[in-house]
Amino acid sequence: xxNKISVSCARRMQAFVETLQxxxxxxxxxxxxxxxxxxxxxxxxEGGGGRTRVIEEGRVFEKGGVNTSAVFGDLPEPxxxxxxxxxxxxxxxxxxxxxxxxxxxxxAVHANFRYFALGEDLEAxxxxxxxxxxxxxxxxxxxxxxxxFHRVWKTVxxxxxxxxxxxxxxxxxxxxxxxxxxxxxxxxxxxxxxxxEDQEAAFAFSQDAGQSFLEAYVPLVQSxxxxxxxxxxxxxxxxxxxxxxxFNLVYDRGTRFGLETxxxxxxxxxxxxxxVQWKYDVxxxxxxxxxxxxxxFQPRDWITLDASEAPL
Numbered sequence: 001x002x003n004k005i006s007v008s009c010a011r012r013m014q015a016f017v018e019t020l021q022x023x024x025x026x027x028x029x030x031x032x033x034x035x036x037x038x039x040x041x042x043x044x045x046e047g048g049g050g051r052t053r054v055i056e057e058g059r060v061f062e063k064g065g066v067n068t069s070a071v072f073g074d075l076p077e078p079x080x081x082x083x084x085x086x087x088x089x090x091x092x093x094x095x096x097x098x099x100x101x102x103x104x105x106x107x108a109v110h111a112n113f114r115y116f117a118l119g120e121d122l123e124a125x126x127x128x129x130x131x132x133x134x135x136x137x138x139x140x141x142x143x144x145x146x147x148x149f150h151r152v153w154k155t156v157x158x159x160x161x162x163x164x165x166x167x168x169x170x171x172x173x174x175x176x177x178x179x180x181x182x183x184x185x186x187x188x189x190x191x192x193x194x195x196x197e198d199q200e201a202a203f204a205f206s207q208d209a210g211q212s213f214l215e216a217y218v219p220l221v222q223s224x225x226x227x228x229x230x231x232x233x234x235x236x237x238x239x240x241x242x243x244x245x246x247f248n249l250v251y252d253r254g255t256r257f258g259l260e261t262x263x264x265x266x267x268x269x270x271x272x273x274x275x276v277q278w279k280y281d282v283x284x285x286x287x288x289x290x291x292x293x294x295x296x297f298q299p300r301d302w303i304t305l306d307a308s309e310a311p312l
Contacts, residue, residue, distance in 0.1 A: 009203045010091060010128070013115040014070045017095035018051070020113075020210045021068045024097065025053050027214050028066070031221055032058040037066070042264050047073035052267045056274070060106065060225060064099035065270040069263075075118065076260045083118070088126065091117045095210065096254065098271040099217075104237035105227040107138035107145065107186070108244065109217050110271070112254065113210045115203075130202040131193035133168065134213060135176055136220075137186030139240040140233070140289055141296035143310045145220045146187045150302045152216035153190045153209075160205040168192045173299035178247055183297040185247050189216075236290050238277035245276055 025037045035058030043049040050069030055061050070093040080087045094114025101108060111134035119126035136149045150169070157165035172191035177184050190209075195202040248255050248271055258268040284290035292311040 009130075009199045010093065010115055010117055010125075013130075013203060013206070014093040016207055016210070017068045017093060017113060021051065021053065021066050021095055023211075024214060025055075025066050027218065028055065028061065028064070028099070031218060032060040034059040035061065040266075042267070044069075044071050044073075044262070044264070046262060047071060050264070050267065052264070052270065054270060058102070060101055060103075060221060062100050062102040063274040064097070065267075066095065066097040067267050067270065068095045069093065069267070071261065071263070073261070078260055079257065085118060085126070088118050089120045091125075094132070096271075097213075100241070100273045101221065103225060103227065104139045104229050104233040105224040106221050107136050107141075107224075108241075108273070109137065110135055111210075111213050113206050115206075127196065128199065129194045129196035130199075130206050131195065132206055132209060133172055133189060133191035134209070134216060135172055135186055135189035135191070136217075137240075137244060138296070139237045139293070141187055141293055142224075143302075143305065143307060145223070146296065146302050147305070148219060149187070149189060149216050152212055154303060156205075156208050156212045157190065159208060160201065162195065162198055162201040163192070163205050165190065170299075176247065177299075178243060178251075181243065181246070183243075183294070184299060185243055185297075187296055187302065188299065235277070238275055239279065239282060241273040241276040242278050245272055248272060 029036050032055065035055050037053040037055045040052040042052065048069065048071035050067060052065060052067045054065045056063050072091040073089060075088050075090040077087055092114065094112055096112040098110045099108060113132035115130050117125040117128040134153065136146065138145065154165040157163035157168060168190035169188060172188045173184060175191050176186065176188065255268060295311050
C-alpha cells in the first residue's frame, strides 16, 4: 500500500462525503416535496466531529438521516483487539444514511461509504482501507424493484477492476443475515470492506458507488409512492421494522463501533425506525402478500432470476 496516496485519499474522502451528503439531501427533499432536513453540527470531545442531517414526518419519508463524520483519537481496546492490532490511534471518515419511508410499499434503504486509517501519522498510516455498500429493506418486496437495485450496483462494480459485484453481494447477504430469524434483513445489495491494496482505485470505486445511490433508489420511491395502503399494511410494516431494529442493536458493527468510541448517541441511533412492533407468533395465511414476502428474505441471484420463479 502506498501510504502517501492513502493520506491524499483520507482528505479527499472526507471532502467527498461532505459534498455527497448535500447532494443526496437536496435530492431527497425534492422527492419528499414537504419536509426538510434538520442539520446538527457536533464535536467529539476525543477528536473530530460530524454533521447529522435528519428528516422526519415528511410526505414520503417518515424518518431518515444522512450523516457524515471525521473522527480520530485512541482506538478503544475492544476494537483494537477485534482488528488484531496493538492499541493505537485511528482516523475515520464516511457517510452513512438510512431512510424509513411512510408507505409500506416504498422500501427502506441503508448505505454507507467510509475510510479508516490506523496510526498516529496520517502521512504514513500503519494501515488504511475503504469500505461501504448499500442494501434494500422492503416490507412488500417486488422483483422488478429488487432487480433494478442490484443491476445498478452491478453496473457500478463492472466499471472498476477492484470491485466484484457477486463477491460484494455475497458479503452483503452474509452480513445482513439474522441468524435467530434464519432470514435476511431485506433483499441485499453490496457490501465491501478492507479494500486497501490500491488506494486510488478503491477511492474511485467508493466515489462512483456513492454517486450512484440516487440512481439505485429514487426510481423505487417514484414507482411505489402512489400505491394505496391501510392499517393492515402499516401494522405489517411495523413488524418488519422490528427486524431492522434487531439487526442494528444486536449485530451491526457500525452501531457497536460508534458506541465503543463514545460516538454521538443521537446520530448512532438515528438509524432506528420511528415506530415498531413485536407481536407474539404472528402468522399470515398462505397466499397472502405477507406470506409471499418471506420468499424474498433469502439470498438469491436477483439479476438472473426469471420472473416465473418469484411468487405472484
